[in-house]
Amino acid sequence: MQEQEQGAALLDVRKLSVLIKQSSRQKVRAVDAVSFSVGVGETLALVGESGAGKSLTAMAIMRLHKAQSMGVEADSIRLDGQELSTLSDREIRKIRGSTMAMIFQDPLSSLNPVLTVERQLVEAIRLHNDMSAAAARQRALELLDMVRIPAAKSRLGEYSHRLSGGMRQRVMIAMALAGNPKLILADEPTTALDVTISAQILDLLRELQTELGVGMLFITHDLHAVRSIAHRVAVMYSGRIVETGNVEDVFSRPHHPYTEGLLAARPHGSFSLDGHKLREIPGTVPSPADRPAGCAFGPRCNRSQPDCESQPPSLRNETGARTSFACYHPLKEVPA
Amino acid sequence: MTKRLEITDLVAGHKTRRGVVQAVAGVNLEIAAGETLGLVGESGCGKSSLARAVIGLNTPTSGALSINGDPMDMRRRGNHARDIQMVFQDPYGSLNPRLTVQQLVEEPLTVHRTRSKAERKTFVKALLDRVGIPEAMHDRLPHQLSGGQRQRVGIARALSLEPKILICDEPVSALDVSVQAQVLNLLVELQREQNLSYLFISHDLEVVRYVSHWIAVMYLGRIVEIGPVEEIWSSPLHPYTRALMQTTGNDAMGEGPEVKLNSELPSPLSPPSGCRFRTRCPLAIEKCAQEVPDLQENGKGHQVACHRAKEWSATVSAAA
C-alpha cells in the first residue's frame, strides 16, 4: 500500500488554460497552458505575485470559474485516475467537496452567516456521506477537534461572523474535510491572518496533511509559507509556470531570473547596520492583455537578450539542473 | 541628546457600544533624528491607534508629545502640524480619487499657503521626479496608477511640507514583493537624504528589521520590549517577542524559552490583570496575574517588561 502511494500522481494537470472574454471578439489567456502534478500525500505550492493566475488555476480545476465570462481549455486534468475535463457539471459537483475540496482566503465569504457552525458542518457531512443526523453531529464534533478548536462542543452553536479570523479558518478547514477529500486546494488560506495565527494554521495544515495523507495544492504569495509547508513549488508569472522543483532546490539554487529576483527582493538583514539595498525588480507584472510576446518577464529581466522576444520559452529540464525552468538564459549552477 | 520625537505616557482609546477600548495604554517612545523606530505586534494591538494619536487624527486621552524637545499642544498643533506627516497602508483609500497626481502632491502646499504658485509647481515636479513618478504620469488619476506608483505618490504627498517625521503605517503591506523592495529602497534613501525620522509600523518582522534602527514590540496597548535592532533580533527576551520571531524562522535568537502561541489576542475591552500577555504565556507564574511588569533596562538600551526575563537574559545574550 505504502509503496504504491509513493510518487503516484493524485492530480495531474496538462496544458490548462483559462481564457477571459474581454469583448465579443477578444479573449485573453489569463492562465496559459500550465502543467503540473500533485502526488499522494504531497504538497505543491503555487507561488507568485498577484495577478499571476494562481486562483484561476485552482478555480478551473474545481470548475468554479465564472462560466459566462471565462473558458477553460486543458489537454487533461486527472484526479485520482479520473479524467475531469470531460465530465459534465453535474458529475463534477459530486466530486467537488468529496474527492477534492477547497479552502479560501476569506472564510466569511464561503461560510453561511445565518447557519450555526454545527448546521453547516452537518449539511456538508451528509451531502457527501450516507449518515444519520445523529452520526453526522458526532462527526461534526470530531472534525472540530481535528482542526484543534478548543472547547469544540461549545463552538457548535456559534455563527461564523462571531468567530475570530483564525477560528473561522479552522471551521473552513473542517468543512473542507467533511467529505474526506483526497486533494485539498488551499487558496491563500493564511494571507488575511496575523503572523502568529498564520503559523498556527500552517502547522495545522501540515499535520492534517500527514495524518490524512491527502495531497494539497497550496496557493500563496508568501515565500515563508512555501518553505514551511510545501514539498515542491511551482513559481507562476503572468499566467505561466516559470520554474518548478523541490522547495529546497528552487529556493537555494533558482535558475529562472524571476525566481531569483523574487527571493532576493525579500528583506534579509538590516539597512541601518550594513547599508545594503534590496534587489529591485523594475516595473510591474503585466496584465494578461498586455503580456509581451516571447518571454513575459522580458521587459523586467536583467538577463534578457533579443532572442527572448521571439517565443515564450517552455518549461524544460536541463541536464545537471535540479529544477525545471522556462528561460533561454538561465542562471547557471554556482560551483560549490 | 534631545530626541527628534518624544512620546510620553500616551493613552488613547476608542468609544464602542461595549465600552471604551484602551488601545494605547501608556506608551513611552523616542526617535532620534535620521533614525527609524519599527513598531511590531499582532493586528488589534494598537499600532494604528498610536499612529493616529501621534499624527493628531485622534485626540489622545492623556500623554505628551514633543519635537526636538519642544512640547506640542495635542489639540492645537499650530506650527508643529507640518513636522509630522503620515504614509498610509492603502494609498488608494487615502488619496482623493478626483485629483491628479500633481494636484494631490500640491494640495498640502496650497492649504498651508507655502511658496508662490510657480515655485510650487517646480517643487512638486522635482519631488515627484525624486520618488520615481515620470512626468507623463503627473496628470493621471489615482486609479490609473499601479499600487506601487500610488504609494510613491502617497510618499511625495507626505513629504511635500518637508516634515521632520514620517509615520508609516504598514506602507508596503498591500504591495507585491517585487514592488515592496522598490518602495523600501526609496524610503531608506529619502531618510538618508533628508535626515528624516520614521515611526515604521509593520506586521512583517523582516521588513521592520531591514528599515529600523530600533524595534519596539507592542502587545495589547503596551510596549513589552524595545531595543536596538540587532539586540531584538539576536537576543529577544520577552516571551511574546520570542514567539513572534519564531514565525520568521529566525534561528539566531540565543538560548532561551521556545514559545509557541496557540491562541489569539484577548479582547482589549477587558485586558488581563498583571501582565497582559499572561493568558497566552506558557511561562506565566502567579506573580504575572498580580503585578504589571514594567520595562526594565537590560543593557545597550534593551528594555523588557517581563517578571521572569532575568532568568534567561544571560543565556540568550551569551550567544549574540
Ligand SMILES: Nc1ncnc2c1ncn2[C@@H]1O[C@H](COP(=O)(O)OP(=O)(O)O)[C@@H](O)[C@H]1O
Ligand atoms: N473575474 C475576472 N474577470 C476578469 N479578469 C479576471 C477575473 N479574475 C481574474 N482575472 C484576471 O486574471 C488574472 C489572473 O488572476 P488570478 O488567478 O486571480 O491571479 P492570482 O490569484 O495569482 O492573484 C489577473 O490578471 C486578473 O486580473
Ligand SMILES: Nc1ncnc2c1ncn2[C@@H]1O[C@H](COP(=O)(O)OP(=O)(O)O)[C@@H](O)[C@H]1O
Ligand atoms: N475607530 C475605532 N473604534 C473602535 N475601536 C477601534 C477603532 N479603531 C481601533 N479600534 C480598536 O482598538 C484596538 C487597536 O486597534 P488598532 O490600533 O487598529 O490596532 P493595529 O493597528 O495594531 O491592528 C482594537 O481592539 C480595535 O478593534
Ligand code: SF4
Ligand atoms: S527567457 Fe530571457 S527574458 Fe525571459 S527570463 Fe530568461 S533571460 Fe529573462
Ligand code: SF4
Ligand atoms: S511577566 Fe509572566 S506572563 Fe508576562 S511574559 Fe513574563 S513570564 Fe509571561
Ligand SMILES: [Mg+2]
Ligand atoms: Mg488569488
Ligand SMILES: [Mg+2]
Ligand atoms: Mg493597523
